[in-house]
Amino acid sequence: MKSYNDLNTESQNSETLDIHKLSTINILKKINDEDNKIATIVRRSINEIKKTTELAINSVKSGGRIFYIGSGTSGRLGVLDASEIPPTYSASKNTFIGIISGGDNALRNSIEGAEDSSENAIKDLLPYNINKKDTVIGISCSGASAYVISSLNYSKSKGASTVYLVTNPRPYMLTEVDVIIKANTGPEVITGSTRMKAGSATKMILNMISTTTMIKLGKVYKNLMIDLMTVNNKLIDRGIRIIMQITGLSYEKAKKKLFEAKKSVKAAIIMIKLDCGLEVANKKIKKFNGVLSNIIND
Numbered sequence: 001m002k003s004y005n006d007l008n009t010e011s012q013n014s015e016t017l018d019i020h021k022l023s024t025i026n027i028l029k030k031i032n033d034e035d036n037k038i039a040t041i042v043r044r045s046i047n048e049i050k051k052t053t054e055l056a057i058n059s060v061k062s063g064g065r066i067f068y069i070g071s072g073t074s075g076r077l078g079v080l081d082a083s084e085i086p087p088t089y090s091a092s093k094n095t096f097i098g099i100i101s102g103g104d105n106a107l108r109n110s111i112e113g114a115e116d117s118s119e120n121a122i123k124d125l126l127p128y129n130i131n132k133k134d135t136v137i138g139i140s141c142s143g144a145s146a147y148v149i150s151s152l153n154y155s156k157s158k159g160a161s162t163v164y165l166v167t168n169p170r171p172y173m174l175t176e177v178d179v180i181i182k183a184n185t186g187p188e189v190i191t192g193s194t195r196m197k198a199g200s201a202t203k204m205i206l207n208m209i210s211t212t213t214m215i216k217l218g219k220v221y222k223n224l225m226i227d228l229m230t231v232n233n234k235l236i237d238r239g240i241r242i243i244m245q246i247t248g249l250s251y252e253k254a255k256k257k258l259f260e261a262k263k264s265v266k267a268a269i270i271m272i273k274l275d276c277g278l279e280v281a282n283k284k285i286k287k288f289n290g291v292l293s294n295i296i297n298d
Contacts, residue, residue, distance in 0.1 A: 007142050008168050009194050013187035031196070034189050038200050041183055042208075048181040049208055055135045055161040055178065056213045060095060064133025064160075066213070068098045069121070069151040073195040074139035074165075074202060075100030076107055081206040089219040090227040096210055099124055101147040121150035132159030137209075139202060140164075141194040143171020152177055165205060167198035181205060218291035222246070226292055230263040239265040247272045270295055 016030050042049075056066045068078025079098030086093045101120065102111030130136065136155035138148040143166040152162045152175050162177040167185040183205065185197040214220060219227045224246070230239040236258070243254040246269050254268070261268035261278055270281040273296040288294045 007144075007172060008184060008186050009141050009188060009198050010192050011187040012191050013189060016189050019189065031189050034197055035200060038185065038197055038204065041185055042201050042204050045181050045183050045205070048179050049205055051179045052135075052137065052163045052181060053209050053212045053216075055163065056209055057216050059133055059135040059161065060213065060217060062133045064131070064135065065094055065128075066096045066210075067125075067128070067130075067134065067136045067155070068096065068139060068206065069125075069136060069148055070099075070139035071101040071145045071147050072106075072110070073199045074141060074145075074148075075102075077199060077202050077206060078137075078139055079107060081203070081210055085210055085214070087229045087231070088225055089214045090229050091214065091217075091219065097128070099151075101145070118146045118150035121147045122154050125151060125154055130155050130158040130160050134158075134160040135163065136160045137163040137165060138177075139206075140171065141167045141198040141202070143168060143173055146173075149173050149175050165202065167194065167201055218289060218293075221292045226266045226269065227290070228265060230258070230265065236263070239263070239268075243268050243272070266290070266292055 013034070015034070019027055019030060022030065059066055068082055069075070070078050075098070079100055082096035082098035085091045085096045100106045101124075103124075105111060134155070136152060138152040140148040143164070152164060156162045156176065163179045163181065164171060164175065164177045165181045165183075167183050169182060169184045171180070183201045185201045188194060188196050188198065190196065219225070224242045226242060228235060228239060230236045239258055240251060240254045242265050243249060243258060244251060247254065249257070249272065257268045257272055258265065261271055261281065266285060267278055267281040269292065270276065270284055271278060274280070274284070284295045
């Protein structure tokens with residue numbers, strides 16, 4: 001039987017054996033030294049991240065969804081990334097869906113044994129009617145979560161594309177998936193504390209997948225979030241400034257056009273660029289699948 005000691009994330013870090021003796025500043029430097037390695041480690045998995053992102057893009061284009069499924073820190077990071085997509089890109093809350101073992105209560109509390117329940121994984125997924133249009137990304141630093149394995153197996157049986165994201169050279173438990181992302185983050189500063197380097201790598205990878213998916217779906221133009229939800233004063237101001245940057249209008253004129261467009265930044269830009277009304281702008285958005293560069297020929 002395999003031992004958890006075989007996992008890099010469970011190994012003792014030789015660089016921090018004396019951390020309990022160090023001054024505050026030197027503890028912080030040790031943590032920062034280890035964190036500095038993460039971007040390079042993630043880069044080594046770029047091809048697998050690319051394959052995953054292409055699956056995600058295809059899912060959305062075909063009317064499917066992307067699921068993040070995990071336990072503990074992995075599950076929380078999935079829920080975090082998924083929950084940021086609607087306000088940032090005006091995407092449906094069903095585009096990216098985060099599921100954590102133990103349910104919403106597990107976002108704030110440790111739910112003992114939740115990651116070991118294969119049955120609950122299927123129970124939690126049943127309401128979503130997983131199908132061949134979907135992409136399911138199981139997140140587990142060690143690859144030892146029965147909940148995640150069960151989720152992947154169930155999703156694959158329903159025809160969904162499946163991805164296994166781990167932060168070890170190989171997962172503790174294997175299963176058949178379309179893509180395995182192995183970001184080998186190595187021993188943690190504090191042995192086994194995967195909320196640290198492993199968590200940072202996981203967040204980076206999920207951000208890369210979701211952001212690139214949104215860019216490819218036309219939610220970004222010249223690195224500006226043209227589909228953001230202008231739901232408060234700060235975001236209204238950001239929307240106005242985005243309109244100004246793209247059209248050259250003054251602040252007041254851009255603000256006026258934003259409200260004429262019912263607070264849709266993208267529609268306002270089209271109305272200005274094509275000198276048209278909101279109804280025509282919305283028809284253009286629908287016709288060109290929301291890709292602004294195709295609408296304004298830029």
